[in-house]
Amino acid sequence: MPIRPVRGHGSWLVDEDGAEWLDAYGGHAVASTGHSHPDVVRAIAEQAEQLLFYSTAVPLPQREALAEALAERCPAPLGRVFLCNSGAEANENALHLARRHTGRQTIVSVRGGWHGRTVATLACTDGARYEEAARRAGIPLSRKVPFDDVAALDAAMDDRVAAVLVEPVQGFAGARDCSPAFLAAARRLCDERGAVLLFDEIQCGVGRCGAFSAAEAFGVTPDALTFAKGLAGGLPIGAVVASPMLTDALVPGDLGSTFGGGPVPCAAALANLAVIERERLIENAVAVGEQLARGAKSLGVRKVSGRGLLLGLHVDRSAVEVQRALFARRVLTGTSTDPNVLRLLPPLSFSSREADLLLAALEEVLG
Numbered sequence: 001m002p003i004r005p006v007r008g009h010g011s012w013l014v015d016e017d018g019a020e021w022l023d024a025y026g027g028h029a030v031a032s033t034g035h036s037h038p039d040v041v042r043a044i045a046e047q048a049e050q051l052l053f054y055s056t057a058v059p060l061p062q063r064e065a066l067a068e069a070l071a072e073r074c075p076a077p078l079g080r081v082f083l084c085n086s087g088a089e090a091n092e093n094a095l096h097l098a099r100r101h102t103g104r105q106t107i108v109s110v111r112g113g114w115h116g117r118t119v120a121t122l123a124c125t126d127g128a129r130y131e132e133a134a135r136r137a138g139i140p141l142s143r144k145v146p147f148d149d150v151a152a153l154d155a156a157m158d159d160r161v162a163a164v165l166v167e168p169v170q171g172f173a174g175a176r177d178c179s180p181a182f183l184a185a186a187r188r189l190c191d192e193r194g195a196v197l198l199f200d201e202i203q204c205g206v207g208r209c210g211a212f213s214a215a216e217a218f219g220v221t222p223d224a225l226t227f228a229k230g231l232a233g234g235l236p237i238g239a240v241v242a243s244p245m246l247t248d249a250l251v252p253g254d255l256g257s258t259f260g261g262g263p264v265p266c267a268a269a270l271a272n273l274a275v276i277e278r279e280r281l282i283e284n285a286v287a288v289g290e291q292l293a294r295g296a297k298s299l300g301v302r303k304v305s306g307r308g309l310l311l312g313l314h315v316d317r318s319a320v321e322v323q324r325a326l327f328a329r330r331v332l333t334g335t336s337t338d339p340n341v342l343r344l345l346p347p348l349s350f351s352s353r354e355a356d357l358l359l360a361a362l363e364e365v366l367g
Contacts, residue, residue: 001327008035011347011354013332021330024358028334029171029203029310029345032230033275037349040233043271044264051263056256062266069273070241073212075221080247082240083261087202087228088116090238091165093255094224095120097246098163098196100254106141106160108153108195112173112337113144115165115200124165126173127337148178150185157189163196164189168214171203174314174341175306183220190223196246199225202238206230207282207348209307210289217307230348233272237265281348285309288355292344295359299366305341309350313342315366325365331358 003021005013011034013021023031033040047062054060067081084090099105109115109124116122122130123142141160145152153164164186170176190197199222204214206227211217215225224242231237238260276282285308293304296313303314315322319335319342326333334343346354 001332003327003332010034011350019330021332022354022357022361023332024344024346024350025332025334026230026345026347027234029208029229030234031347032206032208033233033272033279033281034347034349035234037233037272037275039275040268040271043267044235047264047267053259053262053264055258056261060261060263060266062263062270063261066261066266066269069270070227070239073273074225074241075213075215077243077245078215078221078225078241080242080244082242082255082257083266084238084240084257085236085259086116086238087200087226088118088121088238089257089260090202090226090228090240091115091121091124091198091200092118094198094226094240094242095124095163095165096255097224097240097242098198101196101246101249102162102194104160104162104195106143107163107165108143108145108156108161109165110147110167110170110178111144112147112170112176113165113167113200114170114172115167115202147173147176148182150182153182153186154189157193157195159193161193161195163198165198165200167200167202167204168218169204169209169306169310171310171343171345172337174336174338175310175312175343177305177307178218180218180220183218187220187222196224197222201225202228203345204307204310207276207285207308208310208345210282210286212282231272232265232269233275235265235268237269276348279349282308284350285348288350288352291352291355292359295355296362299359299363301366309344309346309348311344312336312338313344313362314338315340315342322362322365326361329361329364331361
């Protein structure tokens with residue numbers, strides 16, 4: 001997108017010419033509490049003045065506090081936390097835990113999923129060019145099943161499968177939410193066949209789908225889930241939140257990350273989580289998401305997929321054309337691998353008034 005932002009506030013970006021842009025994309029769902037929330041900025045500055053960095057060679061109160069905060073917000077028995085730098089790194093470590101626990105190698109993932117650009121996560125990501133890159137690297141085996149297909153998942157799960165990796169709401173595929181029945185079947189099949197269930201909540205977690213975790217929203221608890229994008233309000237961070245079943249056999253050195261769990265991103269994440277709770281942003285995501293869905297349907301959008309403020313607007317024309325027309329009106333949105341789905345990922349603080357502004361611009365574009 002040919003815009004050069006120089007500052008931001010709430011759901012707005014300001015470019016180098018001083019023009020304001022309504023951000024309904026949130027930098028790939030990162031700006032969960034809005035751009036440069038004062039509490040998050042203050043926490044970063046105060047922590048940077050006290051201690052900018054130290055590695056996992058020593059315990060840090062900020063790291064411990066964030067681990068406790070994440071464990072408190074995730075369904076039991078998920079309570080063991082590993083902090084890292086990104087979503088791909090979080091998924092890599094979740095896969096490592098699953099393979100270590102089961103002694104198996106094969107990973108089953110779902111068509112349409114996006115899990116990262118590292119070698120192991122590329123193998124689980126949908127798309128011919130990503131799969132070819134993983135094959136060239138000679139990574140362990142992976143299998144993909146059609147979206148929301150319980151029978152195909154059942155058929156794919158033999159005694160070589162270490163884990164099923166799934167996004168409860170697929171972001172890059174156009175905000176496609178798995179059915180509760182599919183996720184429940186994945187839980188049952190993993191239990192029956194000795195495999196591990198992993199939820200990739202990099203994009204759909206941290207309140208975006210109407211609960212803190214998509215696991216809570218769908219009522220299905222995995223053996224581990226991963227967070228990243230919206231966790232620290234703009235600083236790089238990733239997290240694996242796992243059950244003790246996967247972590248009890250670990251010894252020091254089995255998992256590690258030099259910069260993971262550093263004091264500054266942890267301070268930012270703690271402030272970000274406090275804002276989400278204090279300002280009731282999860283409830284806001286539900287209410288404003290419903291407002292956007294109703295409004296979009298009234299404008300002729302044929303279907304709205306997703307949950308909360310991870311929405312896919314299914315339009316009867318090229319989503320790229322709609323995105324460009326909205327861009328011309330200084331509104332930022334996203335697209336997806338579905339050429340007819342416009343993706344909305346605004347801050348969880350996106351207001352009802354801002355939703356009205358977005359819908360008014362969309363009405364002009366759709367005619």
